[in-house]
Amino acid sequence: MRREPLVRSRRAMLAASFLGLLMLVAILAPLLASESSPLVPFAPDRVDLEARLLPPSTSHWFGTDELGRDLFSRTVHGARVSLAVGLSVALLALGIGAILGALAGYAGGAFDWTVSRAIELALSFPFFFLALGVAALFEPSFASVVATLVAVSWTSDAKVVRGEIRRLRTGDIDVAARAAGASRLRILFRHLLPAAMGPAVASAAFGVASAIAAESALSFLGLGVQPPQASWGSILASADDYIQRAWWIAFFPGLAVFFTVLACTFLGEAARDALDPSSEAHEPV
Amino acid sequence: MASAVLRRLVHSAISLAGISFVVFVLIRAAPGDPVLLHVGGVGSRGASPELLAAMREELRLDEPVAVQYLAWLGDAVRLDFGDSFTERKPVAQLVGEKLPGTLLLLFVSLALALAIGLPLGMLNARFAGGSGDVASGFAATAIYSIPTFWLALLLLQVFAIRFNLLPLFGMPSEDLPRGLGRMVELARHMVLPVVTLAAGQIAFLSRFVRASMLDARGRDYMRTARAKGLSEWAAIRRHGLRNTIPPLVSMLSVAVPVLLSACVVVERIFRWEGIGSLFVEAVVSRDYPVVMALTLLTAVLSLAAGSIADLVHLTIDPRLRTEGDA
Numbered sequence: 001m002r003r004e005p006l007v008r009s010r011r012a013m014l015a016a017s018f019l020g021l022l023m024l025v026a027i028l029a030p031l032l033a034s035e036s037s038p039l040v041p042f043a044p045d046r047v048d049l050e051a052r053l054l055p056p057s058t059s060h061w062f063g064t065d066e067l068g069r070d071l072f073s074r075t076v077h078g079a080r081v082s083l084a085v086g087l088s089v090a091l092l093a094l095g096i097g098a099i100l101g102a103l104a105g106y107a108g109g110a111f112d113w114t115v116s117r118a119i120e121l122a123l124s125f126p127f128f129f130l131a132l133g134v135a136a137l138f139e140p141s142f143a144s145v146v147a148t149l150v151a152v153s154w155t156s157d158a159k160v161v162r163g164e165i166r167r168l169r170t171g172d173i174d175v176a177a178r179a180a181g182a183s184r185l186r187i188l189f190r191h192l193l194p195a196a197m198g199p200a201v202a203s204a205a206f207g208v209a210s211a212i213a214a215e216s217a218l219s220f221l222g223l224g225v226q227p228p229q230a231s232w233g234s235i236l237a238s239a240d241d242y243i244q245r246a247w248w249i250a251f252f253p254g255l256a257v258f259f260t261v262l263a264c265t266f267l268g269e270a271a272r273d274a275l276d277p278s279s280e281a282h283e284p285v
Numbered sequence: 286m287a288s289a290v291l292r293r294l295v296h297s298a299i300s301l302a303g304i305s306f307v308v309f310v311l312i313r314a315a316p317g318d319p320v321l322l323h324v325g326g327v328g329s330r331g332a333s334p335e336l337l338a339a340m341r342e343e344l345r346l347d348e349p350v351a352v353q354y355l356a357w358l359g360d361a362v363r364l365d366f367g368d369s370f371t372e373r374k375p376v377a378q379l380v381g382e383k384l385p386g387t388l389l390l391l392f393v394s395l396a397l398a399l400a401i402g403l404p405l406g407m408l409n410a411r412f413a414g415g416s417g418d419v420a421s422g423f424a425a426t427a428i429y430s431i432p433t434f435w436l437a438l439l440l441l442q443v444f445a446i447r448f449n450l451l452p453l454f455g456m457p458s459e460d461l462p463r464g465l466g467r468m469v470e471l472a473r474h475m476v477l478p479v480v481t482l483a484a485g486q487i488a489f490l491s492r493f494v495r496a497s498m499l500d501a502r503g504r505d506y507m508r509t510a511r512a513k514g515l516s517e518w519a520a521i522r523r524h525g526l527r528n529t530i531p532p533l534v535s536m537l538s539v540a541v542p543v544l545l546s547a548c549v550v551v552e553r554i555f556r557w558e559g560i561g562s563l564f565v566e567a568v569v570s571r572d573y574p575v576v577m578a579l580t581l582l583t584a585v586l587s588l589a590a591g592s593i594a595d596l597v598h599l600t601i602d603p604r605l606r607t608e609g610d611a
Contacts, residue, residue, distance in 0.1 A: 121300045121584075124591060128546030129564060129583050133576065136568040137311055213432050217550055220434050221565055236434060240554060244453070247442045254435030262430040269426075 012270030015263035022260065026079040033073035042070035044077040045228045053246045063248035066238055074230040075253050081142065081231035082260070085215040089149040090207035094200060096150065097157025098193065104158070105165030105196075106188045115158065122155040131214060135223040145224045149211050157200050157207070164196035202275045205268030209261045216257045232257050290595045297588040301581065305361070308580045309354045312573055357577065366578040371570050376578045380560065384582075386456070387552070387559035391544050394479045395537065398486035403533075405487070406494025411521055413499055425488035433547050437481045437554040444477060451476055454556040478555045482547050486540055493536055494529060501525040531602055538594035542587040 025032065033040040040061070048068035056063045062071035104115035122130065130152045138144035165188075168174065173195060177187040212232075218224035219233025220240070227234055232253040239250035341347045345356060360367065366376035409418045445453045454477075457470040498521060501507055506528075510520040548561035556562075560579055567575035599605055 117296070117300060117303065120296070121304055124300075124542060124584075124587050125304065126542040126545040126583050126587060128549050129580065132549065132564060132568050133308055133580060134311070136571070136576070137314065209430070216432055217434060220550065221553065223565075223568070236438075239438065243438060243441055244446055247438075247446075250435065250438040250442075254432060254438065257432045258430060258435060261432065262427060265426055265430050 009270045009273075011266050015266035015270075018259065018263045019267070022079060022263075023083060025076055026083050029076045029080055033070070033076045040070065040073055040076070042073045044073045044230050045069060046073075053242065055246075056248055062252040063246065065235070065246075065249050066242055071235065071249065071252060074235050075232065075256055078230040078232045078235055078253060079256065081225055081229065082212050082215060082233075082257070085142070085145055085149070085225075085231070086208040086212040086260075086264075088146050089153065089211035089215075090204050092146070092150045093154040093207055093211075094157050094204055097154040097159075098161045098197060098200060100154070101158035101161030101200075102165050102188055102193050102196065105162035106169055106184075106192065112162075115162070119155045119159045119162075122152060123159070127152060128214070128217065131218060132221070132223060135218055140223050140226050142225055142229075145215055145218060148218070149214055153207065153211065157203075160200045160203065161193075161196055164199060165192055168192050168196055198275050199272075202271040203268060205264045205271060209264035209268065212257060212264070213261050216253075290592070290599070293592060293595060297592065300588065301584055302358075304584055305358070305577065305581050306354060309357065309577060310350055312571075312576060313350055313353075361578075361581065367574040369567075369575050370572045371566075372572075372575075376574045379563070379575065380578055380582065383558055383560045383563045386557055387545075387548055387561060390475070390478055390482060390548060390551070390557065390559065391541070393475065394482035394486065394544060395540060397479060397483040398490055398540070399537070401483075402487045402490030403494055405491040407498060407521055407526065409491060409495040410498030410502070410525070411518055413495070418495075421491065425492050428488040429485050431484070433481060433485070434550045434554060436484060437477070437551055440477045440481060441554070454554070456556075456558055474555075474557075478551050478557055481551050481555075482544055485547070486544070489540075490533075490536065494533065497529045497532055498525050501528050504528075531598055534594050534597045534601075538590040541590035542583070545583055545586065 031037060033042060033044065035041060035043050035046070042060075046069060048064070051060070051064050051068035052066055054060055054064040054068075060070050060072065062075055064070055065074070100115055104112040131148050134148040134151050135144065138147065169192060173191050174187060177191045182191070215224055215231065216233030216236065219231050220236045222237055225231040225234045227237070235253040236250055239246070239253075242249055338347075345353050348356075357367075364377055366380075368374060369376050369379050372379055405421065409421055412418050441453065444451045452474050454474075456474055457467055502521075502525065506524055507520055510524045511517070515523065545561070548559060549565060550561075551557065552559045552561040553565060560582065563575065564579045566572070567579065
């Protein structure tokens with residue numbers, strides 16, 4: 001029955017520190033890596049054809065790509081895009097999913113049926129096919145990537161919130177609020193929804209992780225963030241063509257995606273264990 | 286339960302009609318004119334406006350979307366998806382050529398994931414809390430977090446480029462005569478894509494099996510098994526395993542859409558001819574008929590996996606049959 005509080009889980013603290021550091025690097029990217037920086041004197045999109053496909057060295061820590069651009073600088077600047085995509089997708093999906101899930105769970109009827117079919121469909125359909133299909137509708141850009149990923153990922157938040165609302169709507173909170181004369185919408189959004197958000201919020205870190213992974217895969221296929229803007233995925237897009245000659249193009253941005261997704265996952269697991277008592281069932285007996 | 290299966294089939298049909306309509310409408314609202322792309326693809330520069338209009342009419346692009354959709358649906362139920370805009374042949378034929386490649390990857394990686402994930406999960410459950418269990422729990426989370434394309438590129442780098450043990454990518458040449466040599470060549474080309482696809486599933490399945498085994502461990506039938514003198518391992522193997530199979534079947538059906546998604550990236554990196562790489566090409570070139578057919582096909586495959594799981598449940602779990610159709 002031992003429950004570790006969030007702050008006492010070492011793994012979660014390590015993950016949180018890594019993400020905090022990463023965010024700091026992303027925010028400070030223009031200072032860290034630009035023409036005038038003493039540390040990494042390369043702007044992310046400075047082309048230097050003399051320095052094409054150089055392996056990692058003391059001057060180019062992560063090597064250079066096929067246009068001679070410094071990959072450390074591009075990876076650091078790419079963190080801005082990748083983190084921004086991850087956070088905005090997770091927040092927007094949580095917001096839209098919570099509202100639709102709450103309305104469906106509370107109202108029932110035809111609206112619930114429609115939302116439930118949409119949820120079921122999105123969850124049984126290959127996520128990435130759906131994302132590619134939606135991505136094809138827009139000219140690829142930062143906004144299109146966010147819109148695409150929100151469109152295909154709000155359903156898992158909606159499912160969780162809908163389930164919680166259905167559980168709560170006949171409970172004490174509802175009875176008390178109704179006795180106090182609150183309107184149905186007020187009961188739903190002021191009283192039930194805050195109580196129902198716990199599990200969905202706890203899984204938000206997983207949402208960030210999957211959005212970052214999906215962004216990099218979309219950009220890798222050329223349907224996400226477009227060059228010359230650097231995201232971890234768009235750096236990888238050219239890596240595919242140079243895999244036999246320059247392993248470093250793929251290695252470092254991929255490593256960045258891996259560590260970030262892993263850190264978000266650890267944080268998500270810790271948050272779930274701390275907030276959700278039912279996860280105790282998975283502890284060793 | 287039988288009526289539940291029936292209800293599920295009806296829901297699936299409604300879902301399919303729904304998703305095909307949504308994709309149909311959205312894809313026509315997309316930027317990029319297929320006729321211009323089509324003409325560009327054929328290579329005739331500066332086509333006259335009359336020709337473009339004629340092509341629009343031929344492809345039914347000038348009619349209202351609802352009419353276009355009903356016409357498409359009518360043909361689709363007869364497996365006629367029209368001609369590909371870019372490949373100049375029937376979509377059904379094109380998809381038929383690419384589908385086996387993807388199904389091969391899908392089934393072999395699923396089998397591999399099961400062959401490793403199941404025993405690993407059982408071992409982890411048997412020694413739950415031990416250092417091996419903790420280490421493989423950590424490894425599972427790590428492997429599950431590795432981006433598919435990165436794993437693929439790393440495997441390529443190590444096994445095909447650095448040590449030259451396996452072919453870089455592609456499929457065996459068509460010239461190779463059928464027979465054992467061709468099979469071996471195909472297997473060699475399959476190793477890296479299959480390992481890439483299976484890795485995440487092995488991680489996921491082993492943790493899932495472990496959790497359900499631990500859940501089973503406290504149940505009465507396990508206590509009975511131990512009481513009649515079975516060792517812990519024998520109790521897990523004979524009684525725990527059996528009760529893990531139904532949820533495992535559901536998990537395997539959920540793995541199908543996940544693996545199909547991963548196939549998009551894996552096929553592209555390994556230059557494997559399948560519906561994943563076909564889908565990317567179709568999306569980029571706005572080949573509407575191909576996008577529609579593949580959208581429907583992947584939805585059918587995913588829903589079919591769910592229905593098969595239901596049927597397997599009915600077959601292997603007698604409790605579901607005696608409970609009646611309440």
